[in-house]
Amino acid sequence: MRPTLVWFRLDLRLTDNPALSAAVRRGGPVIPVYIWAPEEEGAWPPGAASRWWLHHSLAALDARLRERGSRLILRRGPTLDTLRTLMTETGADAVYWNRRYEPALIARDKVIQATLPSKSFNSALLFEPWEFKPYRVFTPFWKACLARGVPATVQPRARPPAPARWPASVKLESLELLPRLDWAKGFDWKPGEAGAQKLLRRFNARRYTTDRDRPDLAGTSRLSPHLHFGEISPRQIWNALAKNADQSGWGYLRQLGWREFAHHLLYHFPHTTDEPLRPEFARFPWSKTHTGWREWTRGETGFPLVDAGMRELWTTGWMHNRVRMVVASFLVKDLLIPWQEGARWFWDTLVDADLANNTLGWQWTAGCGA
Template sequence: MSSTEIPVFFWFRRDLRWEDNAALYAALSQHDGVQPVFIFDENILKALEDKDDARVTFIWDHVQKLKQSVASRGGTVWTWFGDPVAFWESMAVRFPRLIVYAGEDYEPGYPMVRDARVAKILKAAGGRLELVRDHVLVAPTECSKPDGTPYTVYTPFSKCWLSLLHEERLSSKPSENYLHRLATGLEGPEVRNLEEMGFVRSSIKVEAPRLDENMLATYDKTRNFPGHPHGVSRLSMHLRFGTISVRALARKARDLNLTFLKELGWREFFIHVLYHFPHTVNQEFRPEFQRLPWRHDEAAFEKWCAGHTGVPLVDAGMRELNATGYMHNRVRMVVASFLTKDLLIDWRWGERYFARKLLDFELASNVGNWQWAAGTGCDAAPYFRIFNPTLQQEKFDPEGVYVRRWVPEVHSSTYPRPMIDHHQARDRALEFFRSVQV
């Protein structure tokens, strides 16, 4: 980029890849000398409790990989630690008329406010922020009911969503073919290590994304069994940070397994719901449930967090989460039901704990699924559908493979008795939810 050219930047966010990156493609197919940037956002990082947060290490490693893979062409990715608004303010002074490309972010609250502020700053400098749909197949504004209002129930949403998945929408945006148009040799900021930002390396390792066609082909039969070695994709973290393209994944799923494609639909359904109903981030979607007198029992909550409830499937799930930052979806449903229905503990406590621990933490999916499990969400399991953790284990981990992996002492005398009798807890939960019905 020389001073006579329009300065063009590409801002990596939820799309940490060179391939099939729609916003990067938009930038490179229209401009020469595009400078990529990644901002370690202090507003997000300072809220993280664990200094060895695995997500920060994951992002760090991926940004280093991005840099290394263009170094031979003389390109690089600028890295900066601080407030993105301040960063773009300073860039707008250095490069008037700058154009910044980035993937669109639909998360209400901080991300959307940040983008609006950056857009205003760039506009004032004679430039612009170009946001491009990338991390979803259908943006929340592109799918609505015939009367124009947003969907609140998954099945009709999914019909609309599937009907929009035509060839063009799923096709690759081949940004990787234009990398020769990246800027070379432009001096810029660099974060040298994790410690500079107050973090240390996590010991949790994350596997590279893998599009396993055998897994996809049988996904509908294997996805509910947490002990199955290849029953699910484990791609959620890669979808979260865009280290895999959702279009590439959807194309495979369309050809190999419609059930898997529909799971991607759940992801987008929750993004759609949070975008249109931002209050659900911490309030029950259904007003009558905002009156529920949740128990705030810290001792019981701690047992749940640590995986010491005496309920094998719940303990296995929580220990898997604590050790790896991942938990199988079937088990997430069981532990969430146990916390909110058996223990009557506020779903927000569980949601926050998951937010701290899950590598794939995604606000929309987390809040949406927690409200689903608690029975308080827009498209929730009805409150009287309460998971029996023992029956769930009999059905989905019949040989106890998963439970023994995480709770090896399950059959020994040291393993505690269940902290609550499920049948009594179920009756209490029904009473609890009925108490606020009109």
């Protein structure tokens, strides 16, 4: 059997990775590949905090592969040309990957799928967005999901067979993902699959039910960046929490439902990354001066909770969800600065910046979305 290229994207794990598992089952050598091509992500290439996380996550994935006799091949885009070149260099006759749902990447992936022998899989979601009619309200959407039944089967950790000869790889440092000025030195995160599993084991679902709305308590899972980068799958979390005898995990699992809803909206209404879901809000009289913007970004508004949240963001790359709502509401409803500006700031500064979640959150706060 000829080799298979497994094109890693936001699925940086070995366990419950459908594309990787399918490539191993196919037989023959498996060549894991990551291609850095931010210019192909349209108006939303990864922000600075996301690039920091990606650097460390790629290093962690490569280390786990090397423990199993494999490795991660790094290349720069354009993606289609790079995949073609790798197929020629390795003799591979198929490319497997897990799907992404951002509008620019759906369009890019359709071209690749029509050009190369390939298969794609669902790694990031419990349900595909096209499995349901377009919903604009969460509760009926989630009821429809639960009525269908959540696919909670978790695939075991894959061990990809190595080729006789590896293709060349660029060095991780050459991708220049890390900031030149080390503003991330205060980040207290462990990107990678092992870090995600450690947080899941520590997560107290019962405490989440009572403490999740308290920014002063460590009551949340902090799994959001790991979910975004695919270091853990929603199926793994569902499988771990849904079986709790006291049903204490269901409050958190409902939050996975909101994540599904965010991707559902992004797929069916792709214009909402920059335009309101409710078109009448396109005429909203926003401030033309953006007075207070600099103070908001620096955490110097004079409002203690707003400032604490923005300084937490700058220091840690993360912010408690309830505080995100507070600072977003302050920006759009007190300063009258367009929600798109806040979405862009979050996109650049959050380690868990996710186009679907970010869009849903800002439109919800501004009152112009679902």
